[in-house]
Amino acid sequence: MALITWTPEQFATNVSVHDQEHQALFERLNKLDSTLASGDRGAIGAALDALIDVVGKHFASEEANMEKTGYSGLAAHKAQHDKLVETCLDLQKKFHAGAADVTPETTAFVRDWLYNHIPNIDKAYGPHMNGKGIA
Numbered sequence: 001m002a003l004i005t006w007t008p009e010q011f012a013t014n015v016s017v018h019d020q021e022h023q024a025l026f027e028r029l030n031k032l033d034s035t036l037a038s039g040d041r042g043a044i045g046a047a048l049d050a051l052i053d054v055v056g057k058h059f060a061s062e063e064a065n066m067e068k069t070g071y072s073g074l075a076a077h078k079a080q081h082d083k084l085v086e087t088c089l090d091l092q093k094k095f096h097a098g099a100a101d102v103t104p105e106t107t108a109f110v111r112d113w114l115y116n117h118i119p120n121i122d123k124a125y126g127p128h129m130n131g132k133g134i135a
């Protein structure tokens with residue numbers, strides 16, 4: 001069963017590029033989660049790297065649109081992004097050094113972060129960006 005499923009009711013920001021990025025991100029998170037049971041560190045590491053790659057690209061994409069449209073919530077929003085990136089990069093480094101594992105608690109943590117961030121923080125930029133012609 002998928003760890004996280006995108007539905008418009010729960011996650012739509014009404015900015016199509018970011019809605020698509022969120023769906024791609026969920027796919028990568030589900031892939032990482034489903035790889036854990038194999039215990040294959042190579043596959044887990046590759047799935048972890050792939051997830052962190054799309055997370056970084058997605059955050060940069062949102063921040064660029066917030067910047068471009070003069071969104072007043074940018075700094076507070078970026079602070080949340082930066083904190084997650086820091087946590088991810090720390091885990092990535094430790095995992096590849098053999099000093100940490102990726103566990104179901106890890107993927108649940110990312111899922112819960114998304115459950116909070118997208119509805120409460122991302123959705124708030126929707127009307128603003130729509131008003132600036134980004135839909």
Ligand SMILES: [Fe+2]
Pocket residue numbers: 018022058062118122
């Ligand atoms: Fe987002």
Ligand SMILES: [Fe+2]
Pocket residue numbers: 062077081117121122
């Ligand atoms: Fe965001």
